Amino acid sequence: MGKDTGRKLIAQNKKARHDYLILDTYEAGLVLTGTEVKSLRQGRASLADGFAHLDGGEIWLHNVHIPEYSQGTWTNHTARRKRKLLLHRAEIDKLIGKTQESGLTIVPLALYFKDGRAKVEIALARGKREYDKRQTLREKQDQREAQRAISAARRKFRG
The missing domain is CATH 2.40.280.10 (Small protein B)
Incomplete structure (x- = not known):
């Protein structure tokens, strides 16, 4: 073993x-x-x-x-x-x-x-600091939304 x-x-x-x-x-x-x-x-x-x-x-x-x-x-x-x-x-x-x-x-x-x-x-x-935490969360959320929009556009373009 x-x-x-x-x-x-x-x-x-x-x-x-x-x-x-x-x-x-x-x-x-x-x-x-x-x-x-x-x-x-x-x-x-x-x-x-x-x-x-x-x-x-x-x-x-x-x-x-x-x-x-x-x-x-x-x-x-x-x-x-x-x-x-x-x-x-x-x-x-x-x-x-x-x-x-x-x-x-x-x-x-x-x-x-x-x-x-x-x-x-x-x-x-x-x-x-508190505002840094909020800014980081906002950036993550914006990144996620951008990825969703890109993948939706790709699906639309392929279909």
Whole structure:
């Protein structure tokens, strides 16, 4: 029995793309316990309130909810504990430098298995204001309407 290949998505943070302007993305490994991995393999996790924080030259993931493993014993993990992110030193230094700027934060976008290992996609992001969110929604809606009009015109032209 070989290792899993490819990317198997566990959880996504769709609200982050709505609430933040994504400037840069990184792929990071996670330091997990055995029961956390088993719980993730069942496809159970939530990134809704998650954020990353710098502490002592390391990056930690906070408020990511990985529920307790149902068949776990007394060795089970805490659902919302802080988890260490595994990144290259150059990436950590770059993130430290960028987050010193005002208004930048690190948010998790997706949690997935890549070649059998748990990974998290984190993003360097700037919070959007309310009018920015409305403008983004309006642009998406206009794009959708334009695509609909183009496809309707193509159908009419063919038919």
